[in-house]
Amino acid sequence: MDVSHILDGLNDAQREAVTAPPGPMLILAGAGSGKTRVLVHRMAWLIQVENVSPFSVMAVTFTNKAASEMRARVEQLQGITPNGMWVGTFHGIAHRLLRAHWKEANLPQQFQILDSDDQYRMIRRVLKSLELDEARWVPRQIQGFINGRKDEGLRPQHVDAGSDPIRQQLVSIYTAYEAACKRAGVIDFAELLLRSLELIRDNEELHKHYRNRFQHILVDEFQDTNTIQYAWIRLLSADKNGRGAQLFVVGDDDQAIYGWRGAKVENILSFNNENPNTLVIRLEQNYRSTGNILKAANGLISHNDDRMGKQLWTDGEEGNLIQLYAAFNEQDEARYVIDRIVEHVSNGNARDDIAILYRSNAQSRVFEEQLMTHGIPYRVYGGLRFFERAEIRDALNYLRLLNNRNDDPAFERVVNQPTRGIGNKTVDTIREAARLADVSMWQASLELIASNSLTARAQNALNGFIQLINNLNTDTEAVELHEQFEHVIHGSGLIEHYGKEKGEKAEARVENLEELVSAAKGFQFEQDEDAPLDILTAFLTHAALEAGEGQAEAWEDCVQLMTLHSAKGLEFPLVFMCGMEEGLFPHQRSAEEEGRLQEERRLCYVGITRARDQLVLSYAEQRRLYGKEMYPMPSSFIGEIPAEFIEEIRPKTSYSSNTSSYGQKSDYSFAQQDNDSGLTIGQRVLHQKFGEGFVLNYEGQGKSARVEVNFDHAGSKWLVLSYANLQTV
DNA sequence: CTTGCAACACTTTTT
DNA sequence: GTGTTGCAAG
Numbered sequence: 001m002d003v004s005h006i007l008d009g010l011n012d013a014q015r016e017a018v019t020a021p022p023g024p025m026l027i028l029a030g031a032g033s034g035k036t037r038v039l040v041h042r043m044a045w046l047i048q049v050e051n052v053s054p055f056s057v058m059a060v061t062f063t064n065k066a067a068s069e070m071r072a073r074v075e076q077l078q079g080i081t082p083n084g085m086w087v088g089t090f091h092g093i094a095h096r097l098l099r100a101h102w103k104e105a106n107l108p109q110q111f112q113i114l115d116s117d118d119q120y121r122m123i124r125r126v127l128k129s130l131e132l133d134e135a136r137w138v139p140r141q142i143q144g145f146i147n148g149r150k151d152e153g154l155r156p157q158h159v160d161a162g163s164d165p166i167r168q169q170l171v172s173i174y175t176a177y178e179a180a181c182k183r184a185g186v187i188d189f190a191e192l193l194l195r196s197l198e199l200i201r202d203n204e205e206l207h208k209h210y211r212n213r214f215q216h217i218l219v220d221e222f223q224d225t226n227t228i229q230y231a232w233i234r235l236l237s238a239d240k241n242g243r244g245a246q247l248f249v250v251g252d253d254d255q256a257i258y259g260w261r262g263a264k265v266e267n268i269l270s271f272n273n274e275n276p277n278t279l280v281i282r283l284e285q286n287y288r289s290t291g292n293i294l295k296a297a298n299g300l301i302s303h304n305d306d307r308m309g310k311q312l313w314t315d316g317e318e319g320n321l322i323q324l325y326a327a328f329n330e331q332d333e334a335r336y337v338i339d340r341i342v343e344h345v346s347n348g349n350a351r352d353d354i355a356i357l358y359r360s361n362a363q364s365r366v367f368e369e370q371l372m373t374h375g376i377p378y379r380v381y382g383g384l385r386f387f388e389r390a391e392i393r394d395a396l397n398y399l400r401l402l403n404n405r406n407d408d409p410a411f412e413r414v415v416n417q418p419t420r421g422i423g424n425k426t427v428d429t430i431r432e433a434a435r436l437a438d439v440s441m442w443q444a445s446l447e448l449i450a451s452n453s454l455t456a457r458a459q460n461a462l463n464g465f466i467q468l469i470n471n472l473n474t475d476t477e478a479v480e481l482h483e484q485f486e487h488v489i490h491g492s493g494l495i496e497h498y499g500k501e502k503g504e505k506a507e508a509r510v511e512n513l514e515e516l517v518s519a520a521k522g523f524q525f526e527q528d529e530d531a532p533l534d535i536l537t538a539f540l541t542h543a544a545l546e547a548g549e550g551q552a553e554a555w556e557d558c559v560q561l562m563t564l565h566s567a568k569g570l571e572f573p574l575v576f577m578c579g580m581e582e583g584l585f586p587h588q589r590s591a592e593e594e595g596r597l598q599e600e601r602r603l604c605y606v607g608i609t610r611a612r613d614q615l616v617l618s619y620a621e622q623r624r625l626y627g628k629e630m631y632p633m634p635s636s637f638i639g640e641i642p643a644e645f646i647e648e649i650r651p652k653t654s655y656s657s658n659t660s661s662y663g664q665k666s667d668y669s670f671a672q673q674d675n676d677s678g679l680t681i682g683q684r685v686l687h688q689k690f691g692e693g694f695v696l697n698y699e700g701q702g703k704s705a706r707v708e709v710n711f712d713h714a715g716s717k718w719l720v721l722s723y724a725n726l727q728t729v
Numbered sequence: 730c731t732t733g734c735a736a737c738a739c740t741t742t743t744t
Numbered sequence: 745g746t747g748t749t750g751c752a753a754g
Binding site for chain 1: 731739740
């Protein structure tokens with residue numbers, strides 16, 4: 001058969017990966033080495049050449065975006081989307097299994113998914129019912145504890161608390177949280193994975209069934225898998241007798257940047273040992289960046305230990321050197337970047353060729369301000385997504401409650417939203433009654449009303465709410481999904497509530513609610529035969545599992561601003577990596593632990609390898625952060641890039657800018673400024689923070705004038721005169 | 730129940 | 745410096 005369309009254009013390593021015989025495979029795919037390509041072509045190869053049924057192929061990714069890209073590319077390569085093939089995220093596939101086997105998984109058929117925010121609220125409710133002080137039992141930490149345990153596959157009874165009273169308390173909170181989830185019929189993200197692991201592991205028949213069914217499992221971004229995800233894959237993978245799926249995992253240990261949320265690089269490092277006879281293939285040829293960029297990246301990452309080892313190379317151009325700009329402060333940094341952007345665009349380049357990358361979101365502000373004043377369109381990635389917005393969650397929670405009256409998190413969210421006279425006091429009473437009778441809050445409310453246990457006012461208000469929900473339910477029983485949404489956002493008073501608020505924000509909220517109705521209208525519902533669902537549950541699931549786009553708008557050509565983390569997987573001709581300062585990047589909090597520092601270094605490696613043609617690094621010698629002035633050192637990562645690949649750009653205002661029509665020489669402006677500030681080289685000065693020192697050097701003029709001072713104790717530093725507040729001694 | 734003020738914290742993010 | 749949250753007064 002003609003397989004040229006599958007193999008053409010692949011290099012040797014890629015081809016070897018795509019056509020390899022059965023057996024465990026680990027593809028170490030460097031940045032820009034055609035990773036997705038190999039995955040997609042491997043699938044096509046299996047189906048078209050090896051005659052593997054699409055039915056027995058599963059491909060797992062981390063993000064919905066990656067999953068849909070993979071699906072689209074397989075489709076493109078094959079002409080059609082092969083029926084029956086499972087392509088999805090870990091959570092999506094786990095969800096599918098749980099829907100199909102809800103009975104065996106011990107779940108209610110209509111179970112709902114808690115996203116992190118729902119989970120956080122749930123934990124706070126549990127803490128309240130246990131009468132624990134939130135100051136001592138910080139909900140975020142509890143959340144981290146519970147998710148951490150679940151990600152390791154541990155139920156409360158598996159956690160060894162020893163004699164540590166704090167740990168014991170954590171375990172009992174975990175237990176209470178599980179009970180609360182069960183009562184409400186909801187499961188959180190980590191539970192999706194853990195529950196589906198247990199489902200298959202503890203059910204001999206299902207285990208056998210799925211092991212038979214899936215002959216090939218392909219995993220993308222394998223370095224990001226956590227303990228439970230890997231355990232789940234291994235359950236389905238081939239045993240000693242060769243029964244089960246062949247694993248084809250693709251990843252890059254050098255791009256493992258999610259250790260802080262439970263990802264285990266160890267999974268990739270020990271893959272060979274755990275899967276004997278693994279064929280390891282390295283994809284090292286890079287099709288993205290110039291030679292200089294790659295060599296810089298190789299140089300940097302070589303400072304890490306515990307690597308599988310890889311050297312990126314290209315047969316393309318060496319390209320320009322990496323540029324390094326030392327800014328006076330964060331304003332100057334932004335100014336420089338925007339100047340470069342203006343220049344780049346005026347040379348006829350697209351704005352969305354350009355990315356501004358930074359370590360933390362707070363850094364985007366300065367860039368945004370200056371982009372705005374220059375009228376340059378830009379887009380900031382990250383932030384709230386559509387289904388995460390407060391007003392949208394309100395609406396969704398009404399529907400959850402309609403779907404299942406026992407959904408306590410939904411009940412608590414909407415019972416007094418908009419306010420209808422059911423205050424904290426009343427809600428506390430309901431919660432307590434629910435806890436005592438071990439029923440849902442809805443049930444408890446009914447009983448409280450029946451027994452006249454509340455004040456007349458509270459009883460009236462609560463009764464009104466119960467009627468409201470019941471009426472909304474009967475009114476919308478027979479209508480289309482979007483009509484149901486329409487009816488609920490009006491009937492609940494949500495639209496009116498947000499409409500009454502003033503300001504742009506409130507307007508946007510009303511618009512969002514209307515947008516939600518359109519989303520419901522346009523919802524493409526594909527019934528899964530294994531797991532039939534009503535459309536409302538399907539929509540709510542969709543909302544939880546795919547929170548939607550951040551900023552739906554703007555396909556306009558704009559400059560891209562994002563954190564280094566969110567840049568993973570993307571590429572841009574021109575990349576600015578800003579805030580290359582010790583303490584910011586690598587971040588202070590990562591400095592203590594060697595492992596954390598290595599992860600920061602990998603993050604830097606990810607950043608560098610985003611750039612195709614030109615990479616510009618910048619740092620500020622003075623930075624205002626959280627309202628404080630900082631004088632950071634340049635990032636140690638800069639020094640770890642071999643100097644031969646870096647071109648330093650120093651602002652040379654006093655030499656190059658002939659502001660005067662007489663073309664004054666620099667020595668003149670030097671003299672004049674020395675007079676202005678009263679500083680001369682060699683002079684003793686006093687700085688508030690660094691103490692005494694003497695002036696070494698001087699450059700720039702006006703607001704951007706800087707001095708280099710050699711401090712007696714703090715060493716030599718460049719300071720911006722207008723900020724430094726130097727006193728002569 | 731709403732409003733106002735003080736305390737606080739402040740990497741990174743997907744599902 | 746900013747945005748969010750908790751608590752107490754209105």
